[in-house]
Amino acid sequence: MLSVSKISLTQFKNYSHRSFRFTSRIVGITGRNGSGKTNLLDAIYYLCFTKSYFSTAENQNVQYTMNGFRLEASLQRHQKEEKIVCTVKDGKKDVALNDESYEKFSRHIGQFPAVMIAPDDAEIILGGSEDRRKWLDALLAQLIPGYLDHLIAYHKILQQRNSLLKAMITMTHSPDPLLDVFDEQLVQHGVPVFEARKQFLETFIGKVQDRYDYLAGKHETVAFRYQSQLLEQPFAALLAANRLRDKQMQRTTQGIHRDDLLFLLDEHPMKTSASQGQRKSFLFALKLAQYEAIRAHKHFPPILLLDDVFEKLDQERVSRLITLVQGPDYGQVFITDTHGDRLRAAFADNPEVIQLISMQEE
Numbered sequence: 522m523l524s525v526s527k528i529s530l531t532q533f534k535n536y537s538h539r540s541f542r543f544t545s546r547i548v549g550i551t552g553r554n555g556s557g558k559t560n561l562l563d564a565i566y567y568l569c570f571t572k573s574y575f576s577t578a579e580n581q582n583v584q585y586t587m588n589g590f591r592l593e594a595s596l597q598r599h600q601k602e603e604k605i606v607c608t609v610k611d612g613k614k615d616v617a618l619n620d621e622s623y624e625k626f627s628r629h630i631g632q633f634p635a636v637m638i639a640p641d642d643a644e645i646i647l648g649g650s651e652d653r654r655k656w657l658d659a660l661l662a663q664l665i666p667g668y669l670d671h672l673i674a675y676h677k678i679l680q681q682r683n684s685l686l687k688a689m690i691t692m693t694h695s696p697d698p699l700l701d702v703f704d705e706q707l708v709q710h711g712v713p714v715f716e717a718r719k720q721f722l723e724t725f726i727g728k729v730q731d732r733y734d735y736l737a738g739k740h741e742t743v744a745f746r747y748q749s750q751l752l753e754q755p756f757a758a759l760l761a762a763n764r765l766r767d768k769q770m771q772r773t774t775q776g777i778h779r780d781d782l783l784f785l786l787d788e789h790p791m792k793t794s795a796s797q798g799q800r801k802s803f804l805f806a807l808k809l810a811q812y813e814a815i816r817a818h819k820h821f822p823p824i825l826l827l828d829d830v831f832e833k834l835d836q837e838r839v840s841r842l843i844t845l846v847q848g849p850d851y852g853q854v855f856i857t858d859t860h861g862d863r864l865r866a867a868f869a870d871n872p873e874v875i876q877l878i879s880m881q882e883e
């Protein structure tokens with residue numbers, strides 16, 4: 522079992538300094554709009570992933586006018602107490618587990634698995650292919666050792682290759698020998714990422730379908746289609762066949778950085794055909810299936826962070842979700858809501874299972 526028992530936030534977003542103790546398996550966080558509920562979930566996410574779920578720019582996590590923040594948490598993992606500290610000061614980040622700083626943050630990912638379900642997740646369906654890759658990569662990084670390292674290396678080489686393609690016009694010598702080297706490295710790091718994505722998605726859809734049917738209370742067929750240029754030809758051949766085109770376009774046109782996922786509901790694209798309610802159910806199903814995949818892989822349940830679920834799902838779906846997360850397959854769950862009464866009522870059958878924390882209390 523993995524759980525957070527204590528967290529302290531200093532100069533993190535709207536928090537000057539505040540500590541919280543978590544004493545139950547289910548923690549309800551209540552408070553007005555803008556009181557910092559989501560920011561608290563994000564702090565927990567940050568400690569697990571060494572980055573915010575919401576903000577890509579680190580300075581957005583630092584309290585306005587300050588020059589750094591500190592997050593510290595005590596966690597229980599397999600009956601052992603662990604301490605994680607993340608600090609950012611003057612743009613420099615440090616992450617330490619039990620007082621030992623990481624040289625590579627990627628070593629931390631997957632050790633303290635967590636899944637966030639938040640309003641912005643709609644982008645996974647409605648946004649561009651980058652949003653879907655980001656979701657899939659965050660998931661696979663927790664499951665497959667080395668996945669993140671391959672992905673980071675791939676993107677670094679891709680950037681160098683693209684810079685070379687742009688600089689080519691001003692060059693007096695042929696860029697081909699250097700492109701050969703980059704291509705070899707792209708294949709070396711791109712193929713394992715492609716294989717991991719392909720293999721994972723083949724079986725994952727079954728889990729999503731189960732969760733969708735459970736939440737919706739009826740059966741509608743959901744499906745994915747993994748779209749990758751690497752399904753058509755081996756990567757090395759693709760790069761070779763498109764070199765001239767890449768030179769003309771001044772960028773790398775083929776590769777796993779172009780992968781996408783097509784989500785289907787009853788064989789129609791979810792993005793354009795599904796209703797808002799169907800999309801919401803699908804997103805929850807996707808995230809819950811993600812949770813289960815991680816649990817099955819790690820042999821212990823991840824931390825589940827549920828932001829504003831009551832605003833997103835109808836009462837019937839919320840009550841199915843609440844029943845599910847109280848079950849034996851789930852570990853520590855954090856749920857935010859603006860209404861304490863609504864949260865209390867949702868757990869009326871089992872009130873002792875939930876600890877309620879109000880943002881208004883200091």
Ligand SMILES: Nc1ncnc2c1ncn2[C@@H]1O[C@H](COP(=O)(O)OP(=O)(O)OP(=O)(O)O)[C@@H](O)[C@H]1O
Pocket residue numbers: 533534535536552553554555556557558559560561580581582583584585829857859
């Ligand atoms: N870098 C920052 N420095 C200071 N305050 C910040 C920073 N970033 C965000 N905030 C503040 O945090 C608050 C938002 O907090 P959060 O999103 O956690 O609220 P919430 O309780 O989840 O609200 P809602 O119920 O509307 O979802 C806003 O008042 C915002 O101004």
